[in-house]
Amino acid sequence: MSEAAEKILDIRNLDISFKTNAGVVHAIRGVNFDLCRGETVAIVGESGSGKSVTVKSVMGLLDANATVNSGEILYTYQAPNGEGKTVDLLKLSKKELRQHINGQRIAMVFQDPMTSLDPTMTIGKQIMEGMFLHLNMSKEEARKRAIELLDMVGIPDAEKRFKNYPHQLSGGMRQRVVIAIALSAQPDILICDEPTTALDVTIQARILEMIMDIQKKMKLSVIYITHDLGVVAKVADYVNVMYAGKIVEVGNVDEIFYDPKHPYTWGLLSSMPDLDTNDPRLYSIPGSPPNLLHEPEGDAFAARNRYAMAIDEKAEPPLFQVSPTHFAATWLLHPDAPKVEMPPELKARIERARKEAETVQ
Numbered sequence: 001m002s003e004a005a006e007k008i009l010d011i012r013n014l015d016i017s018f019k020t021n022a023g024v025v026h027a028i029r030g031v032n033f034d035l036c037r038g039e040t041v042a043i044v045g046e047s048g049s050g051k052s053v054t055v056k057s058v059m060g061l062l063d064a065n066a067t068v069n070s071g072e073i074l075y076t077y078q079a080p081n082g083e084g085k086t087v088d089l090l091k092l093s094k095k096e097l098r099q100h101i102n103g104q105r106i107a108m109v110f111q112d113p114m115t116s117l118d119p120t121m122t123i124g125k126q127i128m129e130g131m132f133l134h135l136n137m138s139k140e141e142a143r144k145r146a147i148e149l150l151d152m153v154g155i156p157d158a159e160k161r162f163k164n165y166p167h168q169l170s171g172g173m174r175q176r177v178v179i180a181i182a183l184s185a186q187p188d189i190l191i192c193d194e195p196t197t198a199l200d201v202t203i204q205a206r207i208l209e210m211i212m213d214i215q216k217k218m219k220l221s222v223i224y225i226t227h228d229l230g231v232v233a234k235v236a237d238y239v240n241v242m243y244a245g246k247i248v249e250v251g252n253v254d255e256i257f258y259d260p261k262h263p264y265t266w267g268l269l270s271s272m273p274d275l276d277t278n279d280p281r282l283y284s285i286p287g288s289p290p291n292l293l294h295e296p297e298g299d300a301f302a303a304r305n306r307y308a309m310a311i312d313e314k315a316e317p318p319l320f321q322v323s324p325t326h327f328a329a330t331w332l333l334h335p336d337a338p339k340v341e342m343p344p345e346l347k348a349r350i351e352r353a354r355k356e357a358e359t360v361q
Helices: 051-059 094-101 123-135 139-152 171-183 201-218 229-235 253-258 263-270 310-314 344-360
Strands: 007-020 023-036 040-044 066-078 084-088 106-109 189-193 221-226 238-243 246-252 320-323 326-328
Touching (some): 007 221, 023 221, 040 051, 040 229, 051 221, 123 171, 189 201, 221 229
């Protein structure tokens, strides 16, 4: 992150486990990342890597069987008197989070809009709820603001749609309504958990452009949770790559896409469909993620890593620094490790992507 930028969220050494019938699952194993004002940070990785659990801990939305073993989630905001104030969100009660943080300061957009919307209430009423609760607006002020928000998120004929129920809208429209609800109390941070997964590609692109446009207007800080690296390339300033409850590579978007260092990141990038490839097969990372009921010794990615060394089976790699903003947790970056280059197919793909980006500019 830029040192000059104002840090708004700082997650330190977050460690979370879940009690299940089969035993204790150590789902988050020492996560660190930060978010600065106005920036977009993406968290990417396969299903089960811990992306959603990490952001749900920020919102206080962990399941009842979750235990936060250690860590801090430091949120810095401007108090009503104008002074900067920092609180550890993990130390707030659920009631305090609901009253002072959720919706008002940090809002979240989930994957499926139908699980976020009440089918028995008009969309206008659902947008106004947050304004009544957090901003103490009158009914007329809230109604006016709700129509403005519907217009802002690109819903045509907003005044008429204000009276519609969720079932009367398309999937793309419903997702826009969910975003309008998230923005209704003017939060500092917007968390988007796979916000375009259920939508077709054309609508996906429009939703992403809309979020970026609103981010600039409202000076929002945004966290994207996704497994779609195409989305990340469009929206992110910084990228955190997660695997087995840990961040294994972090860097700005150019470093992760053009100069990745971790074999897992190589695998994720190689598995993206590419129209220009000569290979008729779509690459996939061999094997499957480890079962965190039985925490792996050494590097959790070792069993799936064709470049693994003996040390990977015994010791967990630290985050090695590549540049001031780029770090990767792989023993391949140790000074004594053999020199290993990324797969030639990926190198060729990155070179094509770089040339394409230069042409667009």
